[in-house]
Amino acid sequence: MLRIDALSCGYGDMRAVHDLDLSVARGEVHALLGANGAGKSSTLMCVAGHVEIHAGGIHYKGVDVSSASPMARVKAGIGLVPEGRRLFSDLSVKENLIVGGYCRKKTATAAGIEEVVAIFPRLGERLRQRAGSLSGGEQQMLAIGRALLSQPELLLIDELSLGLMPKVIDSCYQVLSDLKSRGMTIVLVEQSTRRALAIADRITVLESGRCVWRGTPIEAEASQEMIEAFLGLARGDGQGGLSDGDRRIE
Amino acid sequence: MLFLELFAQGLIYGCMYATIAVGLTLVYSLLRILHVAHAGLFALGGYLGLLLTNATGSLILALPLAAAAVGVVGMAIYRFCYEPILHRPPYVALIASIGLFIALEEIFRLIFGPYGLTYAQAPLQETFAMGGMTIRRVEIVIVVGSVLILGILSWLSRHTRLGVAWRATVDDPQMAASFGISVLKVRYLNFFIGSALAAVAGVFISLLSNLVEPTMGGVPSYKALAIIVLGGLGNVTGTLCASLLLGVTEAFGTIYIGNFMDRDAIAFAFMIVVLMVRPQGLFGGR
Ligand SMILES: Nc1ncnc2c1ncn2[C@@H]1O[C@H](COP(=O)(O)OP(=O)(O)O)[C@@H](O)[C@H]1O
Numbered sequence: 001m002l003r004i005d006a007l008s009c010g011y012g013d014m015r016a017v018h019d020l021d022l023s024v025a026r027g028e029v030h031a032l033l034g035a036n037g038a039g040k041s042s043t044l045m046c047v048a049g050h051v052e053i054h055a056g057g058i059h060y061k062g063v064d065v066s067s068a069s070p071m072a073r074v075k076a077g078i079g080l081v082p083e084g085r086r087l088f089s090d091l092s093v094k095e096n097l098i099v100g101g102y103c104r105k106k107t108a109t110a111a112g113i114e115e116v117v118a119i120f121p122r123l124g125e126r127l128r129q130r131a132g133s134l135s136g137g138e139q140q141m142l143a144i145g146r147a148l149l150s151q152p153e154l155l156l157i158d159e160l161s162l163g164l165m166p167k168v169i170d171s172c173y174q175v176l177s178d179l180k181s182r183g184m185t186i187v188l189v190e191q192s193t194r195r196a197l198a199i200a201d202r203i204t205v206l207e208s209g210r211c212v213w214r215g216t217p218i219e220a221e222a223s224q225e226m227i228e229a230f231l232g233l234a235r236g237d238g239q240g241g242l243s244d245g246d247r248r249i250e
Numbered sequence: 251m252l253f254l255e256l257f258a259q260g261l262i263y264g265c266m267y268a269t270i271a272v273g274l275t276l277v278y279s280l281l282r283i284l285h286v287a288h289a290g291l292f293a294l295g296g297y298l299g300l301l302l303t304n305a306t307g308s309l310i311l312a313l314p315l316a317a318a319a320v321g322v323v324g325m326a327i328y329r330f331c332y333e334p335i336l337h338r339p340p341y342v343a344l345i346a347s348i349g350l351f352i353a354l355e356e357i358f359r360l361i362f363g364p365y366g367l368t369y370a371q372a373p374l375q376e377t378f379a380m381g382g383m384t385i386r387r388v389e390i391v392i393v394v395g396s397v398l399i400l401g402i403l404s405w406l407s408r409h410t411r412l413g414v415a416w417r418a419t420v421d422d423p424q425m426a427a428s429f430g431i432s433v434l435k436v437r438y439l440n441f442f443i444g445s446a447l448a449a450v451a452g453v454f455i456s457l458l459s460n461l462v463e464p465t466m467g468g469v470p471s472y473k474a475l476a477i478i479v480l481g482g483l484g485n486v487t488g489t490l491c492a493s494l495l496l497g498v499t500e501a502f503g504t505i506y507i508g509n510f511m512d513r514d515a516i517a518f519a520f521m522i523v524v525l526m527v528r529p530q531g532l533f534g535g536r
């Protein structure tokens with residue numbers, strides 16, 4: 001579904017990701033872990049077409065999309081839930097969803113909105129409300145809903161649980177596993193390692209823009225200490241550990 | 251009675267200011283450029299409106315034609331003047347814009363002559379009495395026309411896909427592009443609408459004074475800048491309110507402080523006072 005070959009990307013002279021190989025099969029959930037500044041967001045944004053490629057390439061469904069525009073990529077089925085949600089805060093919930101479906105036929109939007117409301121009933125009650133006035137959890141739901149409106153086959157999700165209450169995180173993950181069971185391919189960046197391990201099929205750990213570990217959740221449990229060491233490097237407060245990643249307040 | 255009359259004057263000028271300033275705010279909110287040359291398009295609109303009216307004898311035909319033509323010129327300005335320098339620091343575009351404005355003034359002088367032009371037969375000058383005031387038809391047209399045009403635009407921006415896409419692009423261009431909105435198309439649309447509005451305002455003022463001249467954009471250029479700063483740069487609602495407020499302030503100021511302060515200086519005195527109290531503008535807050 002997605003194949004990243006020897007990818008180096010960054011911002012001008014600054015290189016955020018070095019020589020990264022990553023391959024995601026259809027229907028798989030791939031977790032991307034790493035300390036702050038490891039290059040996780042840069043990798044996702046590069047796949048979505050927002051970060052300049054220095055070397056290597058990105059293949060999506062067997063097609064080289066390395067030089068495709070963000071617009072072409074969303075049309076091809078790459079959906080993005082960016083770090084910090086980045087909702088259109090002056091637009092209403094419904095208008096955010098309309099923009100989400102902008103690359104599809106107008107007629108598909110109404111059906112898509114109904115679908116999202118079925119998944120997140122709380123959004124249904126707030127369709128006319130400004131997105132900027134929603135709570136953190138609702139904003140994350142809207143960010144996911146907006147991405148779903150673009151009818152993605154590959155969903156890129158950055159920092160799903162960051163800043164959310166455990167109960168809200170639970171419901172977001174419930175939605176992700178539903179999507180997964182319906183065959184959605186997902187690349188997930190997550191601070192909460194425990195959450196990521198519970199849903200992921202494969203895991204890649206980045207450090208300073210390089211892949212330092214890859215494997216399955218079962219292998220990750222086995223080499224727990226090593227991974228914790230990588231994740232703890234930049235943070236040093238244990239929050240990235242396998243056991244207590246959710247201790248964040250809204 | 252004087253009060254009512256001054257208020258009506260303020261309203262008329264306020265509506266005209268709003269029609270000019272909204273285009274300026276639109277450009278600023280999308281590109282962070284202070285589009286000084288906008289006032290040149292205002293003057294161009296005045297010229298085209300007058301010449302087309304004189305040629306066809308019909309203002310109703312001339313107004314939309316002038317607006318559309320100036321809209322296209324606005325798009326051309328974006329394409330050939332701003333787009334090549336968008337990646338430079340903002341002052342580069344500002345300098346280009348000022349240069350373009352001066353060039354436009356000189357072009358008008360070269361093509362249409364240094365003296366003003368007037369309508370062969372100025373339309374909408376009939377007067378009638380209303381509430382004890384004498385009002386010209388053109389004054390009614392300005393108020394109703396501005397409210398109607400701006401109201402329709404506001405409605406379109408909320409109830410059409412393109413309108414929603416435009417607002418999303420103003421909010422976060424990168425995200426808008428990543429959901430399949432053509433940012434380029436939105437920019438062209440933005441320049442077309444903003445410039446067409448400036449042209450309409452130019453025609454309005456030409457009807458009000460029965461005169462177009464090469465320098466007619468000068469005063470509106472800095473007044474519109476003062477207005478969008480007051481309105482909280484990039485805030486459309488704020489711009490509308492600031493326009494009306496400035497119109498009314500000027501109208502009353504001319505009577506009560508007109509002895510020692512020129513009408514056109516009031517805008518700046520007003521802006522300075524407001525910015526001392528609220529540096530983010532009257533309606534800024536972001
Ligand atoms: N827009 C940007 N411009 C320049 N450098 C950036 C930008 N975004 C991120 N970086 C740099 O790229 C590196 C990787 O950042 P990022 O991908 O955000 O890491 P992560 O998401 O893993 O925390 C960091 O050193 C960061 O400072």
Ligand SMILES: [Mg+2]
Binds near residue numbers: 037040042158159
């Ligand atoms: Mg990040």
